[in-house]
Amino acid sequence: DAGVTQSPTHLIKTRGQQVTLRCSPKSGHDTVSWYQQALGQGPQFIFQYYEEEERQRGNFPDRFSGHQFPNYSSELNVNALLLGDSALYLCASGSGTVRFFGPGTRLTVL
Amino acid sequence: EDQVTQSPEALRLQEGESSSLNCSYTVSGLRGLFWYRQDPGKGPEFLFTLYSAGEEKEKERLKATLTKKESFLHITAPKPEDSATYLCAVPGQAGTALIFGKGTTLSVSS
Numbered sequence: 327d328a329g330v331t332q333s334p335t336h337l338i339k340t341r342g343q344q345v346t347l348r349c350s351p352k353s354g355h356d357t358v359s360w361y362q363q364a365l366g367q368g369p370q371f372i373f374q375y376y377e378e379e380e381r382q383r384g385n386f387p388d389r390f391s392g393h394q395f396p397n398y399s400s401e402l403n404v405n406a407l408l409l410g411d412s413a414l415y416l417c418a419s420g421s422g423t424v425r426f427f428g429p430g431t432r433l434t435v436l
Numbered sequence: 437e438d439q440v441t442q443s444p445e446a447l448r449l450q451e452g453e454s455s456s457l458n459c460s461y462t463v464s465g466l467r468g469l470f471w472y473r474q475d476p477g478k479g480p481e482f483l484f485t486l487y488s489a490g491e492e493k494e495k496e497r498l499k500a501t502l503t504k505k506e507s508f509l510h511i512t513a514p515k516p517e518d519s520a521t522y523l524c525a526v527p528g529q530a531g532t533a534l535i536f537g538k539g540t541t542l543s544v545s546s
Contacts, residue, residue: 330479359533368440368523368536369480382531416479418534423468423527425534427479 328353330428332417338434339407347402347431351419358400359425360392361416369416375400407435438463438528442537449544452513457540459524460506469507470534471500472523480523514544 331350339345351358357376361369371384375394389405398419404411412435418425439462449455461469468487472480484493486502493500497518499510509522521541525534 332479357532361534366538368525368538369534371528371533371535374531374533382533384533414477423532424470424482424485426482427472429479430477432477 330417330419330426332415332428332431334431335429336432336434338436340436341407341409343407344403344405345407345433347404347415347417347433348399349402349417349419349428350399351417352426355419355421355426356398357420358394358398359418359420360400360402361418361427362386363414363416363430365413372402404433409435411435438526438535440524440526440535440537442522442524442540444540445538446541447543449511449514449542451515451544451546454510454512454514456511457509457522457542458506459509459537461524461526462505463526463535464529467527467532469502470525471507471509472525474521474523474539476521483522511542514542516544516546518542519544 333348359374360372363369372386373383378394391403394400414430416430417428441460443458471483474480484500489504501508521539523539525536528535
């Protein structure tokens with residue numbers, strides 16, 4: 327049984343560009359959440375999708391947007407990248423409160 | 437305000453030297469406390485969920501306990517392969533988004 331998968335593994339962008347990260351949840355999970363983890367910090371909640379709608383959002387600007395598809399997979403889009411957006415982006419899926427995380431996408435903004 | 441605080445930030449142990457990691461939390465109506473293990477550059481790996489004070493869970497050399505204000509992760513006779521960052525998280529009041537502590541980085545030397 328494949329767990330949560332994310333792509334790409336690493337990504338390098340320049341300031342002002344846009345990026346799309348992708349996530350496939352663990353089989354049987356219908357809820358997908360995205361987290362940002364800066365170096366030396368715990369993950370910070372960005373938003374959560376269920377039934378193709380954003381259900382909860384953390385304290386992140388509108389430059390961060392997402393989408394969930396009918397097969398429960400999800401995308402995270404970040405526009406107008408800033409240097410401070412450099413981080414490990416984690417996708418988590420679950421049913422109920424337990425969350426299982428993917429391997430993450432390391433985004434570097436130059 | 438919902439908050440999770442972990443201590444110590446870093447812990448160095450000799451192989452076989454038992455110790456405990458602490459996670460204190462402030463949230464109304466606890467709906468679970470989660471422990472994760474994270475290796476460098478990887479996504480968090482789920483370890484335990486605890487739901488009520490007095491509950492205990494064990495996995496190999498790890499045992500997690502929960503009180504009304506804090507949780508402990510006890511590690512007995514650790515091995516070098518137990519070296520990792522251990523993260524604690526709780527769902528916030530507003531929904532199921534997880535609020536993480538900054539983690540405790542454990543280093544076990546042989």
